[in-house]
Amino acid sequence: MDMAYLIETVVKIVVIMLIFSALAGLGTYFERKVLAFMQRRLGPMSVGPYGLLQVAADGIKLFTKEDIIPQNVVAPIFKFAPVITAATAFMAAAAIPFWPQFTVFGYTVHPIVADTEIGLLYVLAVMAIGLYGLLLGGMASANKFSLISAARTAAIFISYEVVTGLSLLAPIMIVGSLSLIDFNNYQAGGVSHWLVWTQPVAFILFWIAAFAETGRTPFHLIANDHEIIDGFGTEYSGMRWGLFFIGEYANMFFISFVIALVFLGGFGDGGLGGALALIAKVSFFFFFFLWTRAAWPDVRPDQLMWLCWKVLMPLAVVNVVVTGLVMMF
Amino acid sequence: MFEAIAFYLFSILTAVMFYITVTTKQALFALTALAAGMIFISAFFFILGADFLGVVQIIVYTGAVMALYAFGMMFFDTTRELKERSGSSLITAGLSILSAVFVVLIFVAPIVSTKIQVTAPLIAGATNSQSVGMVLFTKYLVPFELAAVMLLVAMIAGIVLAGKKMDRSLTLMAEEEIMIAEEANRKVLL
Numbered sequence: 001m002d003m004a005y006l007i008e009t010v011v012k013i014v015v016i017m018l019i020f021s022a023l024a025g026l027g028t029y030f031e032r033k034v035l036a037f038m039q040r041r042l043g044p045m046s047v048g049p050y051g052l053l054q055v056a057a058d059g060i061k062l063f064t065k066e067d068i069i070p071q072n073v074v075a076p077i078f079k080f081a082p083v084i085t086a087a088t089a090f091m092a093a094a095a096i097p098f099w100p101q102f103t104v105f106g107y108t109v110h111p112i113v114a115d116t117e118i119g120l121l122y123v124l125a126v127m128a129i130g131l132y133g134l135l136l137g138g139m140a141s142a143n144k145f146s147l148i149s150a151a152r153t154a155a156i157f158i159s160y161e162v163v164t165g166l167s168l169l170a171p172i173m174i175v176g177s178l179s180l181i182d183f184n185n186y187q188a189g190g191v192s193h194w195l196v197w198t199q200p201v202a203f204i205l206f207w208i209a210a211f212a213e214t215g216r217t218p219f220h221l222i223a224n225d226h227e228i229i230d231g232f233g234t235e236y237s238g239m240r241w242g243l244f245f246i247g248e249y250a251n252m253f254f255i256s257f258v259i260a261l262v263f264l265g266g267f268g269d270g271g272l273g274g275a276l277a278l279i280a281k282v283s284f285f286f287f288f289f290l291w292t293r294a295a296w297p298d299v300r301p302d303q304l305m306w307l308c309w310k311v312l313m314p315l316a317v318v319n320v321v322v323t324g325l326v327m328m329f
Numbered sequence: 330m331f332e333a334i335a336f337y338l339f340s341i342l343t344a345v346m347f348y349i350t351v352t353t354k355q356a357l358f359a360l361t362a363l364a365a366g367m368i369f370i371s372a373f374f375f376i377l378g379a380d381f382l383g384v385v386q387i388i389v390y391t392g393a394v395m396a397l398y399a400f401g402m403m404f405f406d407t408t409r410e411l412k413e414r415s416g417s418s419l420i421t422a423g424l425s426i427l428s429a430v431f432v433v434l435i436f437v438a439p440i441v442s443t444k445i446q447v448t449a450p451l452i453a454g455a456t457n458s459q460s461v462g463m464v465l466f467t468k469y470l471v472p473f474e475l476a477a478v479m480l481l482v483a484m485i486a487g488i489v490l491a492g493k494k495m496d497r498s499l500t501l502m503a504e505e506e507i508m509i510a511e512e513a514n515r516k517v518l519l
Binding site: 117 | 355357358361364368380381384385387388391392395396398399402407408456457458500
């Protein structure tokens with residue numbers, strides 16, 4: 001553990017934090033624009049060219065708003081809950097290889113903060129803690145709608161963790177490692193080596209579960225949109241409310257990275273083309289999150305549970321068993 | 330140096346979290362401190378190089394404590410303080426000190442007598458998760474399978490206990506059918 005290693009790690013952490021905080025802000029702009037075009041509107045247009053500075057205007061608004069702590073809330077937990085969501089989203093990014101290694105001025109940079117052998121499990125575990133922020137925010141708010149939202153968060157968490165884990169088990173069995181870099185190297189041979197061709201069921205299941213993990217639209221009922229209220233965020237104001245959204249959008253980017261790395265070949269053999277392809281894949285998955293939001297209504301909570309326990313989980317189990325049999329014989 | 334800093338940081342954090350868990354009267358504080366303490370314990374596995382067990386600790390206990398939250402939500406108003414019925418504090422303190430001493434004795438005894446041996450030595454060249462798997466499916470296969478059977482028994486028992494009238498769904502029944510079913514229920518109650 002020398003000084004150079006320490007400085008390099010700190011620089012990497014700061015760069016990832018800055019890039020993805022900015023992207024989370026820009027993500028809200030993309031979302032509003034994409035939704036607007038799909039609904040034949042213009043979206044934000046007034047602030048800056050094509051409304052590009054809307055992000056800055058929103059940021060200033062959120063930072064300077066009064067931070068209201070309502071009566072009867074459990075204040076310490078109410079204040080801390082948004083930090084959990086935002087912090088765990090970025091902590092999960094520690095084990096994601098964002099880019100193939102490259103050389104700057106004769107110094108080789110590995111764009112991954114902690115290359116552990118259990119990278120994939122670590123990312124999913126820490127990302128899952130992020131749901132605690134929503135749960136605690138909802139439970140500490142002393143508001144009935146927030147409490148309903150918290151109950152739904154707990155239900156989604158307990159059900160969809162099962163699908164995420166089981167659907168990834170089959171690819172893990174094939175690759176024989178939990179490191180995202182090993183996953184990438186296994187598929188480095190080109191498009192025909194991608195795991196999506198051998199594991200299509202796992203790919204679809206994990207993609208569906210990703211929507212539940214990030215709380216995006218078909219499964220957006222943790223925010224009680226249909227009750228015309230903001231669920232766990234009802235009592236929040238200012239930057240605390242904003243932190244929930246930084247966490248949500250950062251999670252959307254990171255889970256897109258995980259899908260691209262595990263199933264779609266990641267950055268391939270590590271050349272510039274592979275790196276650009278990874279960005280294209282991640283952009284597609286991020287766009288798909290917005291596309292579904294424009295095209296699909298929310299499901300009911302009982303439909304969500306039905307889908308999880310009666311459709312996705314049996315499919316995932318069958319997929320694991322079939323993969324095991326094929327690998328054995 | 331980093332290991333020492335991390336160890337002391339996380340020992341203090343874990344101890345403080347569990348202290349809050351047992352002393353607070355607020356259900357929400359207790360549950361949150363419990364979850365935080367369980368997650369901080371994973372740091373010790375990471376420091377010792379047992380990455381796989383560390384992540385498993387995070388996954389298992391976030392899920393398990395989340396289920397506890399759900400129960401807390403059903404049984405009390407978690408934003409209010411609870412009134413606790415506690416007996417003599419002298420007995421509580423005495424019993425906890427006694428049990429703490431016993432636990433330490435049990436774990437320290439083999440170290441002191443230098444009879445401690447590694448029953449499952451590290452396999453050369455295997456990664457952390459691979460060696461856990463090898464030990465689990467060879468030396469400890471029977472306890473592992475027994476635990477699985479016990480969980481299955483608990484699951485089936487849970488379904489049997491909770492699964493009365495699971496063959497009919499109120500959302501799928503017509504209004505009249507629900508009325509008839511309610512009438513039948515009332516007659517049983519009378």
